[in-house]
Amino acid sequence: MDTAQLIAEHGPRESMDYDVVIVGAGPAGLATAIRLKQRAAEAGGDLSVVVLEKGAEPGAHILSGAIMDPKALTELIPDWKERGAPLDQPVTEDRFLFLDETNAKQPPLLPDCFHNEGNYIVSLGAVVQWLASQAEELGVEIFPGFAATEVLYDDKGAVCGVATGNLGLDKAGNPKGDFQLGMELRAKYTVFAEGARGQLGKQVIAKFKLDDGRDPQSYGIGLKELWEIDPGKHQPGLVIHSAGWPLDADTYGGSFLYHAGGNKVMVGFVVGLDYENPWLSPFEEFQRFKTHPAIRGFFEGGRRLSYGARAITAGGLLSLPKLAFPGGVLVGCDAGFLNASRIKGSHAAIKSGMLAADAAFDALAAERANDELAAYPQAFEQSWLHAELHRARNFKQWFKKGRAVATVMTGIEQWLLPRLGVQSPPWTIHRTEADHTRLRPATAFAPISYPKPDGKLSFDRLSSVFASNTNHEEDQPCHLRLARPGAAVSVNLAVFGGPEARYCPAGVYEFMKEADGGDRLQINAQNCLHCKTCDIKDPGQNITWTAPEGGGPQYAGM
Numbered sequence: 272m273d274t275a276q277l278i279a280e281h282g283p284r285e286s287m288d289y290d291v292v293i294v295g296a297g298p299a300g301l302a303t304a305i306r307l308k309q310r311a312a313e314a315g316g317d318l319s320v321v322v323l324e325k326g327a328e329p330g331a332h333i334l335s336g337a338i339m340d341p342k343a344l345t346e347l348i349p350d351w352k353e354r355g356a357p358l359d360q361p362v363t364e365d366r367f368l369f370l371d372e373t374n375a376k377q378p379p380l381l382p383d384c385f386h387n388e389g390n391y392i393v394s395l396g397a398v399v400q401w402l403a404s405q406a407e408e409l410g411v412e413i414f415p416g417f418a419a420t421e422v423l424y425d426d427k428g429a430v431c432g433v434a435t436g437n438l439g440l441d442k443a444g445n446p447k448g449d450f451q452l453g454m455e456l457r458a459k460y461t462v463f464a465e466g467a468r469g470q471l472g473k474q475v476i477a478k479f480k481l482d483d484g485r486d487p488q489s490y491g492i493g494l495k496e497l498w499e500i501d502p503g504k505h506q507p508g509l510v511i512h513s514a515g516w517p518l519d520a521d522t523y524g525g526s527f528l529y530h531a532g533g534n535k536v537m538v539g540f541v542v543g544l545d546y547e548n549p550w551l552s553p554f555e556e557f558q559r560f561k562t563h564p565a566i567r568g569f570f571e572g573g574r575r576l577s578y579g580a581r582a583i584t585a586g587g588l589l590s591l592p593k594l595a596f597p598g599g600v601l602v603g604c605d606a607g608f609l610n611a612s613r614i615k616g617s618h619a620a621i622k623s624g625m626l627a628a629d630a631a632f633d634a635l636a637a638e639r640a641n642d643e644l645a646a647y648p649q650a651f652e653q654s655w656l657h658a659e660l661h662r663a664r665n666f667k668q669w670f671k672k673g674r675a676v677a678t679v680m681t682g683i684e685q686w687l688l689p690r691l692g693v694q695s696p697p698w699t700i701h702r703t704e705a706d707h708t709r710l711r712p713a714t715a716f717a718p719i720s721y722p723k724p725d726g727k728l729s730f731d732r733l734s735s736v737f738a739s740n741t742n743h744e745e746d747q748p749c750h751l752r753l754a755r756p757g758a759a760v761s762v763n764l765a766v767f768g769g770p771e772a773r774y775c776p777a778g779v780y781e782f783m784k785e786a787d788g789g790d791r792l793q794i795n796a797q798n799c800l801h802c803k804t805c806d807i808k809d810p811g812q813n814i815t816w817t818a819p820e821g822g823g824p825q826y827a828g829m
Contacts, residue, residue: 272444274421277437277452284434285454289319290635292432292458294419294471296324297333298395298617299603300464301402301411302347302624303631308409310632318635320411321456323435325418325818329403330396331825332801334495334581336527336539336614337395338362338387338510342655343621348405357397360532362387363508368565370515375565382685384612384663387510392529392537395617396829418818422471422478423455429641430598432457433471438820444748459640460631461599464624467582468803470817472605481592481601487705488607489586489667491524492804494557494776495539496738497828500573505534512614513566514674517559522546523670523677524553526560527614528569535576535828536569541614543585543670544706544774544808548716552773553804554580555721558729562722570728578730578738579826580776580802585611585667588660589701594648598641600627610659612666612685622656661695668700710810713768732778736798741777743797743822750819751779751794751805758813759792767810774808776800800824 278284291307293300304320311318326332341358344351351358365387368375403413420436432455439450463472467490476482509530518524523543530536540557561567584590584607591608594601602608602623609616630647634640651657665684669677684696724730730738753759763769764782769792771780777798782790801823806816 274437274453277446281446281450281452284452287454287456289321289456289458291318291320291460291462291631292456293320293322293462293464294433295464295466295469295605296322296326296329296403296413296415297399297464297466297603297620298402299605299620299624300462301329301399301406302343302621303462303464303602303628304406304411305347305402305409306625306628307632308406308411310628312409314636317410318632322406322411322413323417323419323433323456324413324415326415326823327825328400328415329413330399332823333396333399334493334579334826334829335395335617336495336529336537337393337617338390338529338615339393339395339398340390340615340618343618343625347621347625354405356401358391358393360392361508362390362392362510364506364510366509366511368511368513370513370563370565372516373564375513375563380682380686382681383689384681384685385512392508392510392531394531394828396826398617416821419471420453420818422474423457425598425641428597430461430475430596431641432461436818436820440748440820441746442748447746459635460644462602462627462631463599463605464602465605467584467604468806468816469605472601475596475599475601476592479593479596481596485592486586486589486702488584488590489702490544490706490807491541491583491585492544492553492580492774492776492802493539493541493583494553494580495537495578495829496575497577498536498538498570498573498575499534500536500569502534504569505536506530507532514678516563517556518542520674522548522551523667524556528566536573541583544582544804545704545709547709547711548719549710549713549767549770550716550719550773552719552721554732554776558724559721561728567728575730575738577740577827577829578735579824579829580800580804582803582807583616584609586702587611587667588657588664589668589699594651595644597643600630600644600647602627608656608660610663612663612681619656619660622654623651626650626654665696665698665700668702671702707808707810707812710767710770710808712766732776736777736800739800740825740827741798741800741823742825743799743819745797747820749794749796750817751796751799752815752817754813754815755811758811760790762811763809764790771805771809771814774804776802776804780805
């Protein structure tokens with residue numbers, strides 16, 4: 272049954288009214304909520320603000336490297352140190368390595384974007400939990416375990432809130448004994464802060480044509496593991512980034528290795544989702560990376576604690592959609608504020624949330640509602656965040672021309688020009704192709720033979736999913752929806768060799784042989800890490816990721 276039928280039979284849905292509804296309890300959403308409450312308190316009044324979070328608790332679904340620039344956090348909560356924010360491990364050393372199969376070379380100069388003085392190695396999940404506690408102290412309502420799955424519109428076509436998903440449906444979409452209709456949360460303004468490739472953000476971008484005139488958004492998949500290593504090999508505050516092996520020179524990507532406190536190391540690998548070779552497996556590339564002679568020594572004798580994966584936005588300023596539309600705004604990675612050159616997005620998410628909150632508060636103070644918050648994009652254009660992203664606007668675009676050209680041009684733009692007194696490059700490079708259009712037929716490449724995992728340094732997908740604490744109720748509708756089910760075999764398998772079986776980092780997609788010798792796609796939705804890579808990379812845009820009834824990863828310390 273669809274929602275309209277369910278409402279007709281079991282409705283109406285319950286409804287709650289708020290001044291501001293925020294979808295997503297990540298850094299952007301929580302910063303928006305905190306700033307709204309701060310402004311209201313400064314004015315001697317109050318606002319009703321609610322944050323919906325699909326994870327079981329704030330931070331449960333958050334995954335990032337992460338090195339955090341505290342600039343925006345200091346603007347939001349100046350006394351964050353005294354309040355116990357979990358920014359405990361300052362960066363003490365930066366290294367960058369160019370890898371080939373056996374060697375590692377350090378460049379003589381390190382571009383400014385890879386300098387991390389004054390920044391902190393953090394668990395972003397722990398930071399988000401702390402931000403949630405600060406928001407609740409200010410009176411923000413946070414509803415964890417409730418996924419917003421529908422945008423609500425008023426009779427003029429403006430956004431006027433969201434509805435949460437229905438609960439208690441079986442695989443066929445029919446109500447079970449514990450069925451509950453979703454709830455409507457109506458608002459004067461709605462903030463979409465779902466992270467990269469947000470389900471509802473994607474819808475409002477399409478409805479209001481917010482990406483008209485912008486470069487196509489570009490994405491990467493980031494894979495991460497948390498390790499506890501031999502104390503003798505641990506160097507608190509050490510930051511290592513790499514480019515090169517195991518990726519070829521035409522594939523965007525690289526690694527990070529961050530020495531946090533307590534003998535913990537965060538290691539990860541990013542692959543740009545504009546790659547061409549359908550035989551490439553980002554998961555196996557990550558596992559292979561850890562075997563490099565310059566890397567493996569950190570992990571030998573250690574143990575893996577957790578694993579996760581998440582799509583990240585990488586298009587930068589040139590791919591940002593229009594930020595405001597009637598009744599709502601996009602903040603954080605739902606819009607695409609991540610600075611790919613710095614490999615940082617949390618400071619940008621917080622700042623964008625603050626700017627949106629200021630615009631919403633001023634509008635509410637003027638007794639406006641459900642109109643376009645034009646003051647938000649205007650404030651962004653005058654902010655330090657815009658200046659930062661403007662300086663880095665060409666970073667991902669240069670990789671269209673290969674790693675060698677990109678390396679040279681990043682050095683010019685991020686090191687040489689600032690020393691000549693030029694803070695932003697005087698040229699702009701545009702992209703014209705969406706990531707999914709870049710995949711080429713399987714016959715254009717030889718299949719890649721990946722080494723078998725050893726279970727000590729490298730691992731398989733299923734043991735990795737177990738390490739992510741991922742769980743979904745199996746008797747619920749599949750949240751990975753195929754617009755054309757037959758295309759999985761007739762196009763993806765026949766032309767591209769079934770790339771979803773490789774780009775998914777959790778073993779969700781498997782091609783199985785039928786008794787008659789034919790092929791079919793099996794979707795193991797219970798394994799899903801909510802990374803949304805399939806929604807981005809499917810060559811025919813045939814897969815749509817939607818929020819399940821509940822579950823997902825439960826990242827610990829990530």
